[in-house]
Every structure is written in C-alpha cells, then in structure tokens.
Amino acid sequence: MSSEAEFIPLAIPVTGALEAKYLLECVETNFVSTVGPFTTRFEGLVAEACGAPHAVATSTGTTGLHAALMTIGVGRDDLVIMPSFTFIASANSVAHCGATPWLMDVRAEDWLLDLDQVEREIAASAYRHRDGRLIHKATGRRVAAIMPVYTLGTCTDLEAQRALAARHNLPIVADAAAALGATWRGRPFAEGADLSVISFNGNKIATCGGGGIILGHDEAMMKLARHLTTTARTAADYSFDMVGYNYRITNVQAAIGCAQMERLEGFVAAKRAIRARYDAALAGIPGISMFPNHANEGSACWFSGIVVDDPKLPAPAELSRRLREHRIEARTFWKPAHLQTPYALAPRADLPVTEALWARVLTLPCSTDLSEAQQARVIAALREVLH
Ligand SMILES: *Cc1c(COP(=O)(O)O)cnc(C)c1O
Numbered sequence: 001m002s003s004e005a006e007f008i009p010l011a012i013p014v015t016g017a018l019e020a021k022y023l024l025e026c027v028e029t030n031f032v033s034t035v036g037p038f039t040t041r042f043e044g045l046v047a048e049a050c051g052a053p054h055a056v057a058t059s060t061g062t063t064g065l066h067a068a069l070m071t072i073g074v075g076r077d078d079l080v081i082m083p084s085f086t087f088i089a090s091a092n093s094v095a096h097c098g099a100t101p102w103l104m105d106v107r108a109e110d111w112l113l114d115l116d117q118v119e120r121e122i123a124a125s126a127y128r129h130r131d132g133r134l135i136h137k138a139t140g141r142r143v144a145a146i147m148p149v150y151t152l153g154t155c156t157d158l159e160a161q162r163a164l165a166a167r168h169n170l171p172i173v174a175d176a177a178a179a180l181g182a183t184w185r186g187r188p189f190a191e192g193a194d195l196s197v198i199s200f201n202g203n204k205i206a207t208c209g210g211g212g213i214i215l216g217h218d219e220a221m222m223k224l225a226r227h228l229t230t231t232a233r234t235a236a237d238y239s240f241d242m243v244g245y246n247y248r249i250t251n252v253q254a255a256i257g258c259a260q261m262e263r264l265e266g267f268v269a270a271k272r273a274i275r276a277r278y279d280a281a282l283a284g285i286p287g288i289s290m291f292p293n294h295a296n297e298g299s300a301c302w303f304s305g306i307v308v309d310d311p312k313l314p315a316p317a318e319l320s321r322r323l324r325e326h327r328i329e330a331r332t333f334w335k336p337a338h339l340q341t342p343y344a345l346a347p348r349a350d351l352p353v354t355e356a357l358w359a360r361v362l363t364l365p366c367s368t369d370l371s372e373a374q375q376a377r378v379i380a381a382l383r384e385v386l387h
Helices: 017-029 037-050 061-072 088-096 115-125 158-167 219-229 251-262 264-282 316-325 352-360 372-385
Strands: 054-058 079-083 100-104 126-128 134-136 143-146 173-175 195-199 212-216 233-235 288-290 304-308 361-364
Touching: 017 037, 017 251, 037 054, 037 195, 037 212, 037 251, 054 061, 054 219, 054 251, 061 088, 061 143, 061 173, 061 195, 061 212, 061 219, 079 088, 079 115, 088 100, 100 115, 115 126, 115 158, 134 143, 143 158, 212 219, 251 264, 264 288, 264 304, 264 372, 304 352, 316 361, 316 372, 352 361
Parallel strands: 079 100, 079 143, 173 195
Antiparallel strands: 054 212, 126 134, 195 212, 288 304, 304 361
C-alpha cells in the first residue's frame, strides 16, 4: 500500500453536527464550566440507558472509579479484589484510596474476573474476623470490595457476581469503563454492582472528550458520591465537612456526552458489526484466534482484534509495526497490573490465563465510523503481514 494511503486509526471519537450544535449552545449561553443544564441531562440519559436509578458524572473514568471506591468505604490499607488483566487506571483508583489491589486471574473464555478463583482465594487466604471484617491472612488487611472489570465491554454473569459478593458481604464497584450499551441476558449491566463506573474518554464506546459517570441504586450512597466529587461543600459560605474532590464534569464535556448518548444505539451496532466482520474474515486463519465473542449476550464489543496463538507467527508488537507501514494503527493490549512497577508487590493469586494471554493480543481499528472498505483494507493488510 502506498504511503499516501489514508491512515486508519485504532479507535477515535465520531462527532458531528449534533455535538457542534450542543457545544455552540454552551458558548452562546456562556455555560462552559461546571454549572449548566447539559450535566443533569447527561446523567439522566446515561442512567436510563444503563438501568440505574441514579448517576453522578465525573471529570474522567478514573476519578469516577476513585470516588466510587471512596463512596463504598474503601480506605487506607484495605485490599480490593480485582483482575490483574486490566487498564492501569483500575488499579490506580484503588491506590488513590490508599488501598492495594488483590490481583486475580481472568477466565480464558471471556477475559473476565474468574469468580471461581475469587471464591477459592477467599476460602484459602482470608478469614472472617469477630468484628465482621474479612481479613487477608498474609497481610492482615481488610478486604473491602470487589472490582470486576467488564473487559471489551462484556459484562459477566451479573447474578453469579452478586451472589459471590453477598456470600462474603463485600460491595461491588464495577469498572464498566467500556460497557456502555452492554447487557447480560437482556438485563442492564448496572444491576450487577452496587456502583458501576463508565468512562467517556475518546477511545471508549461514546465520548465527552473526557469524562466519566458513576451509576448506582442507593440514593443515600449516590448523594455521598455527589458530595465527594463536588468538594464536599455543605453551604455557599465556603463550608465543607470532608476532604472532598473537584471531580465534576463541565457543561462542555456533558454537551458532547448528550449528543453521543442520542447516537448510542448506532455506536453499539457499529461496534458489533465491526466485530462480526473481523470474525467472519479472519477466524479461519491458522495460528490465530478471535476475541471472545459475546455479542449475542449483549457485549458492547468495545475493541476488536486477534490473539496470536502460534509462537512462530510474528508477535503483536511486530504486527503493529508492519501494519503501520500500511498506514493502519493496530496495537498491543493491556500489560497486566502485576507486571507494572507500582503493583509488582501487590498480593496476587496464580495468574496463568493472564500470563499466557496479554502479550498475544492485537487490537484492530474499530472506530464506529470505520467503513466496510476501510475494514477490508485492514483485513487484507493483516493477512499479508501475518506471513
Ligand atoms: C478507559 C479505562 C479506564 C479509565 O477511564 P478514563 O476516562 O480514561 O480515566 C479505566 N478502566 C478501564 C478498563 C478502561 O478501559
């Protein structure tokens, strides 16, 4: 392919006339900061789309996760059970609370937190203190919450997840960063956790430019989330009753978010169609396999791509380099938390699936406006660079 060929990016926002209209409204009304009508509207649109009665918008997904963990009561020296195979922001949000991740494996079949392993690890490595707290034996720390990650926008069996948490009296804060539009057997994903957090970063299902949202069921809890994210102000006379955070979203971000939410169905349909086309075109190639496919169980199909199984084939980093020569952006995927400097010493279970998987993943272009012709170019180029 010549160097003049159009560059095909991995996953970029898709904006247009509706976003422009709402942004202009912000400027014309001068509501460009944290006050303005789009924020409330945005929270309502997301809450309704995700089956949650309450929503609190935040500046990013990461600040949303941090605030959600604080809201649920995660604090200094606690442990939070979570998969090692995730974007670093999940672990960082735990660390921002002064807590430490207790890293577990994912299942080979869906890349989601291995709930059976969580059960076994709790049984083997924790005990219930007389005061009711669940204590991790090796560190003496309290286990404060479970943070499942809805990898690739796929949620887990929500009932199994809630049953596990209930057996151990643990709250669930779900990292649903890329799960906007996802369901489990027709049920909205927000039903699976006490609090769920979506990211509206530029590479997610829908964007605010940057932004996040906390979804929840309990009104008092969500009031606390609102309080914590808005500097914990109690009155207009500069009175505050906690160490609060300025994690508010701006009206400008929310304006983009409202426009994107009105287009959500189209975005999710596009993501699923892209996944289905890659699967149909690439599944037969020897030595590779496709991403776990749960579109029929309601995955939002955030990213698409391949897993390079045969070690004789070029590794994902090399495929990425070769595809760049075709003016196509394809990337390696999450390096797990236990291999990252800040979490190298975090307690962890055996991680055989994560260890075997992470370095073999290659993500392929999947922006929601990817045309069939562009995707055909990606498929042809991938076939070429694999050999
Ligand atoms: C994107 C992402 C986040 C962080 O969201 P930001 O809005 O970028 O702060 C957290 N967890 C996962 C799994 C993500 O993919």
